[in-house]
Amino acid sequence: MNSARKGGLKIVLVGNPNSGKTSLFNNLTGLRQQVGNFPGVTVEKKQGKFILDENEEVEITDLPGLYSLHPKSEDEEVSVNYLESIKNKGQNDLIVLVADTMSLKRNILLATQIAALGKPMIMVLNMMDLAQKNQMKIDLEGLRNELGFPIVSMNARIGKGIDQLKTEIMHFLHDGTQSLIFNKGPKVNNIDDAKALYERFVKENKKGIATERTAKLDHFLTHPVYGVLSFLFILFLIFQAIFSWSTVPMDWIENGFLVFGNWVGAVLPTGVLNDLIVDGIIAGLGGIIIFIPQIALLFFFIGLMEDTGYLSRVSFMMDKLLRGFGLNGRSIIPMLGGAACAVPAIMSARIIGNRKERLLTIFVTPLISCSARIPVYTLLIALIIPSEMQYMSFNLQGIVMMSLYLLGFIAALLTAFFMKYIVKSKQTSHFTMEMPLYRPPRWSNIGITVFNKVKTFLFEAGKIIIAVSIVLWVMSSYGPGDKMNQIEQKYSSQEISNGAELMANEKLEASYAGHLGKFIEPVIEPLGFDWKIGIAVITSFAAREVFVGTMATLYSIGDEENTIGILDKMRKAEDPTTGEKIYTKATGFSLLIFYAFALQCMATVAIVVKETGGWKWPIIQLLYMSSLAYLSSLMVYQFFH
Amino acid sequence: MDYSTLDQIKKGEVVLIEQIQSEDLAIQLQHLGCVPGVSIRLERKAPLGDPLIFRLDQSFISVRLSDARNIQVQRNPKVAL
Numbered sequence: 246m247n248s249a250r251k252g253g254l255k256i257v258l259v260g261n262p263n264s265g266k267t268s269l270f271n272n273l274t275g276l277r278q279q280v281g282n283f284p285g286v287t288v289e290k291k292q293g294k295f296i297l298d299e300n301e302e303v304e305i306t307d308l309p310g311l312y313s314l315h316p317k318s319e320d321e322e323v324s325v326n327y328l329e330s331i332k333n334k335g336q337n338d339l340i341v342l343v344a345d346t347m348s349l350k351r352n353i354l355l356a357t358q359i360a361a362l363g364k365p366m367i368m369v370l371n372m373m374d375l376a377q378k379n380q381m382k383i384d385l386e387g388l389r390n391e392l393g394f395p396i397v398s399m400n401a402r403i404g405k406g407i408d409q410l411k412t413e414i415m416h417f418l419h420d421g422t423q424s425l426i427f428n429k430g431p432k433v434n435n436i437d438d439a440k441a442l443y444e445r446f447v448k449e450n451k452k453g454i455a456t457e458r459t460a461k462l463d464h465f466l467t468h469p470v471y472g473v474l475s476f477l478f479i480l481f482l483i484f485q486a487i488f489s490w491s492t493v494p495m496d497w498i499e500n501g502f503l504v505f506g507n508w509v510g511a512v513l514p515t516g517v518l519n520d521l522i523v524d525g526i527i528a529g530l531g532g533i534i535i536f537i538p539q540i541a542l543l544f545f546f547i548g549l550m551e552d553t554g555y556l557s558r559v560s561f562m563m564d565k566l567l568r569g570f571g572l573n574g575r576s577i578i579p580m581l582g583g584a585a586c587a588v589p590a591i592m593s594a595r596i597i598g599n600r601k602e603r604l605l606t607i608f609v610t611p612l613i614s615c616s617a618r619i620p621v622y623t624l625l626i627a628l629i630i631p632s633e634m635q636y637m638s639f640n641l642q643g644i645v646m647m648s649l650y651l652l653g654f655i656a657a658l659l660t661a662f663f664m665k666y667i668v669k670s671k672q673t674s675h676f677t678m679e680m681p682l683y684r685p686p687r688w689s690n691i692g693i694t695v696f697n698k699v700k701t702f703l704f705e706a707g708k709i710i711i712a713v714s715i716v717l718w719v720m721s722s723y724g725p726g727d728k729m730n731q732i733e734q735k736y737s738s739q740e741i742s743n744g745a746e747l748m749a750n751e752k753l754e755a756s757y758a759g760h761l762g763k764f765i766e767p768v769i770e771p772l773g774f775d776w777k778i779g780i781a782v783i784t785s786f787a788a789r790e791v792f793v794g795t796m797a798t799l800y801s802i803g804d805e806e807n808t809i810g811i812l813d814k815m816r817k818a819e820d821p822t823t824g825e826k827i828y829t830k831a832t833g834f835s836l837l838i839f840y841a842f843a844l845q846c847m848a849t850v851a852i853v854v855k856e857t858g859g860w861k862w863p864i865i866q867l868l869y870m871s872s873l874a875y876l877s878s879l880m881v882y883q884f885f886h
Numbered sequence: 887m888d889y890s891t892l893d894q895i896k897k898g899e900v901v902l903i904e905q906i907q908s909e910d911l912a913i914q915l916q917h918l919g920c921v922p923g924v925s926i927r928l929e930r931k932a933p934l935g936d937p938l939i940f941r942l943d944q945s946f947i948s949v950r951l952s953d954a955r956n957i958q959v960q961r962n963p964k965v966a967l
Contacts, residue, residue, distance in 0.1 A: 312917030347944045351919035379944060436921050449944070456944045460929060463946070469933040561948050565934040574937070675953055676937050677914040680946035 253337065254297075254418065255304045259324060259359060260343035261352065262310025263554070263681040265371040267291075268401040269343055270307040271693050289592065290323060298415060312351075314358050319595035319603075332362050339417055340366040341410070346376040346383070346398070347455070347682060349447060353439040356392065366394045367413050373400045375682060379453025384446040391442060402687050459554075459682045467558050476559060483546045484650075487619075488643055491538040498538075502531035517722070525718035529710045529794035533620070536790070537699055540616040543585045544698045548691040554681040556581075564676045570658045571665025572609075573602040574676050580606070580657065583613035584650070586702065587849045591856055601670035607856055608664060608866055609657035611849050614650050614841060617706070617790040621840045622649055624793055627812055629833030649841055656842065656873070705848065709788045717784055717798055720758040728755040753777075753799065772839065772875070773832035773882040775820070782839075789845040831885035835878045843874035888961040893938075893954035895961065900927045902963040907956035915957075918947045925963055 258266045274293030291307040308324040316322040331338050342359055344352035349370065360366050370376075370383065389396045395413045399406030433439050466472050510523040550556040556578060564574025575597045582590035590610050597603040614622070626642050723729065729752055736748040753759050754776075761783060762776030769779050777799055785792040800814040818827045844850070844867050853863040895901055902925050906912040912921075919942060920926065926942040937950040949957075 315913065317914060317917070348919060350943060351917075436916070436919065437923065453944060456941075459946065460941070463930060463939065467930060467932065467939070473933055561937060561939065562932050562934075564948075564950070565932060565936045673908070673910060675911060675914060676948055676950045677911065677918065677953065678948050679918055680939055680948055682945070 253302055253304055254339060254414070255337050256306070256414070257327070257331065257338060257340050258305065258307045258343060259311065259328065259340060260369075260371075261312055261345060261348070261355070261679075263679070264310065264343045264345040264352075265401045266307055266310070266343045268687055268690050269341075269369065269371070269399070269407075270305065271690050272401055272404055272407060273305060290327060297411060297418075301418065303414070313355060318598040328359070328362060331364065338364055339414065340364050341369060342366060343369045343371050343401075345681075346370045346372050346381065347379070349383070350439050350443045351436065353392070353442055354433055354436055356394070357433040357439075360392070360394055365417060367410065367417075368392075368394055368396045369401075369406070369410060370396060370398045371401050372684075373398050373405070374402065375455040375684065378455040378458075380450035381453070382448040388442070388446045391446070402684075455682055455684075459680075462683050463558065463680070466555070467562055472558075472562060476562065479550075483543070484643075484647060486542050486546070487539045488646055491542055494538040495535050498535045499531070502527065502534070506531070520722070521715065521718050525714040525798055526711055528797040529714040529791075530707060531797070533703070533706050533710055533790055533794065536616065536620050536623075537703065539619050540585065540702055541695050541699050543616055544695045545691060547581055547585060548694045549686055550581075551578075552686045552691055554683045557678065557680050560678070561676075561680065568674070570661040571602065571605050571668075572658075572661050573597050573599060573606070573674060575678070576602065576606040579610050580613055580654070583610040583615060585616050585698070587611045587613070587615050587846065588852045589698070591849065591852050594856070599670070599672050599674045601665075601668050601672065602674060604668060604857065604862065605661045605664050607853060608862065609661045611844055611846065611866070611870065612653050612657040612660060612842065614653040615846075616702070617788060617846065618649075618840055620790045620793040621785075622646060622837065624796070624812065624815075625833050625837050625840075628815055628828050629830050645837075649837060652838075653841055660869075706788060706790055709847075710791060710794050713784050713787065713791050714794060714798060717758060717780075717795060720761070721753055721756045721780075721799065724752070724756040725760065758799075771882070772878040773829070773835045773886065775827055777818075777827075778832075778836065785845050787845075787847045789840060789843075792840070792845075829885075831882050834885055835882035838881045839874045839878040841874075842870055842877055844870035890959055890961050891955050892940075892949070892957040892959050893951050895928050895959065897928050897930065899961070900925055900963065901959035901961055904958040904960050907958070908953075911953050911956060915947075915949075919943065919945065920947060 258270055260266045270291065270293065273295045275295075290309065293305050293307075295303055295305060297303050306327070308327055309320040311321040311324040314325055314328070316325045328340075340359060340362075342352075342356050344356065352368075356366075356368050370385075376383070383398070385396050385398060395416075397406055397410045397413055399410065401407070433442065466475055506523050506527045509527060510519060513519045513522065547556075550559070559581070560574040560577050562574075563577045567574055567576050576594070578596065579590040579594045582593055587610050590613075591607050594603050594606045594610070597606060623646075626645050630642050630645060632640070632642055732748060732751045732755060754763070758780050759776065762779040765779045765783070766774075766776045769782065774782065780799060781792045781795040784795045796815060800818070815828055819825065820827060850863045850867060853866060854860055857863070889904065890901075892901070892903075903920060903922050905922055906915060915921065920940075924942055926940045929939045929941045929946065931938050932948075935951075937948045938954060939946050939948050
């Protein structure tokens with residue numbers, strides 16, 4: 246072993262976007278990945294570890310895709326800066342350049358540029374399956390001798406070639422760095438030199454099967470009629486999966502939580518702590534965990550579209566349309582991602598090179614209905630629209646849900662359209678982009694992405710929910726002065742039917758939370774919201790999905806048996822003085838519109854601060870979306886009322 | 887020699903890249919392997935007529951009409967794709 250080495254080996258993965266870096270990264274590390282707050286985004290570097298051999302643990306970093314050492318967008322900049330930072334330090338770094346064999350010519354140029362940094366490097370020729378389909382024959386030995394660094398052929402999708410890469414890494418560990426440094430002086434100065442090398446060492450069939458297959462698929466999938474229809478069909482399929490197929494596991498989870506809550510309630514001694522855990526935390530968490538099937542499915546479909554190469558075609562088809570609204574074809578990637586979660590979606594806007602288009606995309610992405618709205622929408626729609634209602638044989642609940650998504654998309658486009666005249670930019674806009682060859686999905690890759698995203702969603706949302714549940718529970722169980730005790734005494738001294746429930750309501754009204762809700766009631770009354778909804782609007786300011794948890798908590802207090810779901814409790818809710826139902830159609834629609842437009846998400850505000858480099862845009866965004874939500878709700882309520 | 891710009895060519899036509907007017911555009915295209923001397927073919931147009939997909943070697947790239955206008959090409963080159 247090289248004695249100059251101190252500490253473990255550090256591998257850096259670089260390469261073009263879509264070259265299969267992440268696939269190799271996943272293959273090496275499995276689930277041993279350190280992922281950031283919102284993982285799976287290809288615009289941030291990812292780190293992980295794997296065991297090489299002899300218990301040698303290796304650190305591995307996956308950098309965002311890059312085409313050259315001259316970055317043209319923010320995600321490329323991340324990679325180039327990282328490479329620059331390791332250039333002059335550390336002897337433990339090994340660069341692994343992953344190249345798509347199908348575009349080997351330009352990758353030879355990139356490889357020599359990166360090798361010229363003076364770091365040891367191994368080149369991996371990935372996608373050998375596609376290359377073989379195209380009857381490509383590469384003289385690896387010849388190319389290796391000419392270029393001076395090891396070259397490994399690989400099919401990372403099925404794990405072929407991984408062992409050979411590990412062997413090369415072992416060589417590096419044992420023989421030291423010298424053997425891998427590109428020390429023969431650059432022979433490749435431009436694409437023509439690369440082309441000459443390519444023609445010397447590569448034989449190919451110009452009409453390769455993989456390329457022809459992509460051309461044929463594109464003929465259909467980007468066709469003016471069939472292409473558009475297939476895209477709409479795919480969107481429909483995703484909707485169908487999310488809102489129909491996922492109901493089965495969701496029912497299991499809901500019932501499971503009811504049983505679990507009752508069990509905990511029975512096991513723990515009755516008292517304050519019992520109420521907090523059962524009514525606060527378990528009810529709140531259950532309100533979120535139930536939506537995991539839907540969120541996972543959404544991430545799965547977006548991952549599938551990205552992995553097969555289809556997402557690039559969607560950008561291609563949408564470019565002209567989106568350009569009219571001041572956006573770019575690439576904006577569709579953050580916008581579709583926004584349907585899952587705005588935070589990684591806003592980060593993925595880095596792939597847009599033009600600053601103005603990127604800013605506009607970031608500004609409008611939170612208007613797309615994200616998965617945190619699913620719980621809120623589902624609850625409210627179920628509350629105001631009977632499930633058996635049909636319109637032309639379509640389920641009316643489904644139609645309302647679809648309309649809300651459409652509404653968000655239209656609001657995003659119109660907002661971008663107005664912003665386009667406000668934000669100024671002299672930068673030119675392009676849509677110069679590679680359309681990757683179609684390939685079968687790498688299921689394990691998609692699986693890992695879905696797993697990581699769901700995990701983070703759960704933990705990030707879970708933290709907020711537990712904190713908010715505790716605060717909310719304390720605030721709704723205690724109140725100023727002696728009022729709470731007086732109410733208890735009043736009810737204990739007389740027998741009234743329904744006494745427990747009436748007492749709970751009066752106590753809630755007298756509590757701190759009740760005072761807070763009453764305090765903002767005048768402002769939200771024109772929207773049809775009462776003080777209880779007011780509490781939920783405040784608690785869900787940090788995260789929308791808390792609305793459901795708050796409702797669960799507010800309506801669980803006083804329900805000793807915990808037998809019926811939150812939906813039935815809300816349905817029964819009445820104004821104590823007039824006896825009118827609280828959740829009328831007008832109030833329900835008003836709430837739906839409010840949650841469609843309001844920026845009730847601290848994580849989004851934080852990421853916009855980070856991505857735009859200041860507080861100016863997030864503040865404008867917060868004010869704009871809040872006003873839009875308030876005014877739209879006002880109109881909707883006054884219209885239906 | 888028959889010269890034109892890239893936005894003028896027909897679907898299926900193979901042309902040779904001669905010169906790229908904007909430097910910004912030239913760099914972006916160079917990253918994708920599209921430089922003067924390379925032959926490319928117009929594969930298809932987006933449903934709304936713009937952008938375009940071109941094929942060079944074994945890869946496909948998309949370019950907007952407005953950018954294609956800034957790319958000078960030689961028509962009827964003697965080389966095939």
